[in-house]
Amino acid sequence: MSNRIRVAVLGARGRMGSEAVKAVEAAADMELTAALGRGDSLDTLTSTDTQVAIDLTHPDSVLKNLEFCVGHGIHGVVGTTGWSGERLDRLRDKLAASPGTGVLIAPNFGIGAVLTMRFAQQAARFFESVEVVELHHPHKADAPSGTAVRTAQLIAEARRSAGCAPQPDATSTALDGARGADVDGVPVHAVRLRGLVAHQEVLFGDEGEVFTIRHDSMNRGSFMPGVLLGVRRIISAPGLTMGLEHFLFDDEAPAAPAGSAGASGAEQGS
Numbered sequence: 447m448s449n450r451i452r453v454a455v456l457g458a459r460g461r462m463g464s465e466a467v468k469a470v471e472a473a474a475d476m477e478l479t480a481a482l483g484r485g486d487s488l489d490t491l492t493s494t495d496t497q498v499a500i501d502l503t504h505p506d507s508v509l510k511n512l513e514f515c516v517g518h519g520i521h522g523v524v525g526t527t528g529w530s531g532e533r534l535d536r537l538r539d540k541l542a543a544s545p546g547t548g549v550l551i552a553p554n555f556g557i558g559a560v561l562t563m564r565f566a567q568q569a570a571r572f573f574e575s576v577e578v579v580e581l582h583h584p585h586k587a588d589a590p591s592g593t594a595v596r597t598a599q600l601i602a603e604a605r606r607s608a609g610c611a612p613q614p615d616a617t618s619t620a621l622d623g624a625r626g627a628d629v630d631g632v633p634v635h636a637v638r639l640r641g642l643v644a645h646q647e648v649l650f651g652d653e654g655e656v657f658t659i660r661h662d663s664m665n666r667g668s669f670m671p672g673v674l675l676g677v678r679r680i681i682s683a684p685g686l687t688m689g690l691e692h693f694l695f696d697d698e699a700p701a702a703p704a705g706s707a708g709a710s711g712a713e714q715g716s
């Protein structure tokens with residue numbers, strides 16, 4: 447019997463999902479069990495004995511898909527963005543009732559995007575001002591992007607830990623949206639433009655200097671090494687893992703308890 451990982455793709459006819467289907471088919475250690483689109487029955491996941499479902503669907507679909515998967519002991523690798531705190535709590539409840547099952551939610555599978563978040567976190571305490579600008583194709587459902595929200599949250603956490611003061615902003619009158627969305631005190635601006643794929647700039651400023659971190663995803667193939675890494679790692683990482691960095695930077699992963707197959711099942715990176 448084959449010991450390849452049995453993987454299904456949800457959202458298989460979409461921009462990301464169609465790339466994921468090709469990537470799974472090309473991976474020697476994986477077998478594609480199902481390529482499901484909107485309206486297809488999730489029962490196919492159980493009838494094909496799927497081990498890992500990759501979700502690249504829509505903010506309105508992803509929680510229902512995961513509730514089914516986790517309820518049937520199928521691990522999830524999730525690229526779908528647009529999560530709220532309330533939806534994450536519902537997923538946590540579901541996972542608590544299925545202790546052997548793992549879900550990775552990665553707002554971005556691109557190595558450069560993960561590094562952007564990491565470097566921004568490191569730079570955050572050294573500058574008085576910071577703003578995030580994300581730029582995407584006009585078909586995107588959620589704004590700001592999941593990556594931009596996560597980047598801003600990580601920056602805000604780092605600034606809080608370092609005891610930074612709120613950043614200066616004398617704006618007293620503004621049109622709606624002119625100063626972007628306020629994510630944990632960090633302004634985040636979203637551009638939607640034909641011709642773009644996925645791009646982000648983090649701008650730091652202080653007296654006499656500006657420091658910019660920029661990342662550009664030129665095509666969706668760039669996300670696939672991260673998706674496949676997520677599939678390979680989630681089968682031995684029970685619980686909720688927030689962010690691909692927990693699988694990329696192995697030196698930071700919590701030690702597995704003696705006798706266990708992998709991570710501890712405690713939440714990583716919430």
Ligand SMILES: NC(=O)C1=CN([C@@H]2O[C@H](COP(=O)(O)OP(=O)(O)OC[C@H]3O[C@@H](n4cnc5c(N)ncnc54)[C@H](O)[C@@H]3O)[C@@H](O)[C@H]2O)C=CC1
Nearest residue numbers: 457459460461462483484502503507525526527553554555
């Ligand atoms: N984490 C990452 O690195 C990345 C994440 N994304 C996210 O992935 C998601 C999908 O993005 P795109 O591929 O550009 O969107 P898309 O609109 O091209 O594809 C989504 C597909 O999912 C289908 N779908 C919707 N509900 C479904 C359901 N319940 N079951 C099965 N299929 C369903 C749609 O019909 C569509 O074909 C978005 O949330 C986007 O933000 C996109 C790029 C990279």
Ligand SMILES: O=C(O)C1=N[C@H](C(=O)O)C[C@H](O)C1
Nearest residue numbers: 527553554586591592593644
């Ligand atoms: O919708 C997209 O395209 C992307 N979505 C993700 C996000 O919201 O951060 C990742 C990447 O930016 C592409």
